[in-house]
Amino acid sequence: MDVFAQLAEAIVEKAPKVDSQKITREATLGALGVDSLAEVEIAQALERRLGFPVDDSHFVSRNTLGEIEGYLRRQEAAHPPRQEH
Numbered sequence: 001m002d003v004f005a006q007l008a009e010a011i012v013e014k015a016p017k018v019d020s021q022k023i024t025r026e027a028t029l030g031a032l033g034v035d036s037l038a039e040v041e042i043a044q045a046l047e048r049r050l051g052f053p054v055d056d057s058h059f060v061s062r063n064t065l066g067e068i069e070g071y072l073r074r075q076e077a078a079h080p081p082r083q084e085h
Contacts, residue, residue, distance in 0.1 A: 003072045006049050007042075007065060014041040025069065030061025046072065052079035 008023045015038040022032060029039055043056035050072065058071045 003050070003076060004065070004069045006046060007069060007072065010042045010045040010049065011065075014038050014045055023065065025064060025066030027065050028061055028063060029059060029065070029068075034061065036061075050076065051081065052076060 004025065008020070011018055011023055011029075011032070011034065012020050015032070015034045018032045018034060029042075034042070039059040039061070040056045043054045043059050047054040052075050054072070054075060058068060
C-alpha cells in the first residue's frame with residue numbers, strides 16, 4: 001500500500017473525529033484538528049505498519065501531509081525491508 005494511504009489510515013484510526021474527505025497532501029494536522037497526543041499515536045501506528053523508525057517530531061501541526069509523506073518516503077528508502085534467507 002502506498003505511504004500516503006497508510007498515513008491517511010493512521011490519521012483516521014488515531015484521530016477518528018477527522019473528516020477523511022479533508023485528508024489531502026495540502027492539509028496540515030493542525031488544520032485537521034489533530035492534537036499532539038494523536039500526532040505521537042499516528043507516528044507509532046505508522047512505525048508498526050511500515051516497519052521502520054518514524055520520528056514523531058516530523059508530525060508537528062504545521063507540516064502538510066505531503067511533507068510528512070516525503071519524510072516517510074525518505075525513511076522507507078533508508079530502511080529497506082530485510083530479506084529472509
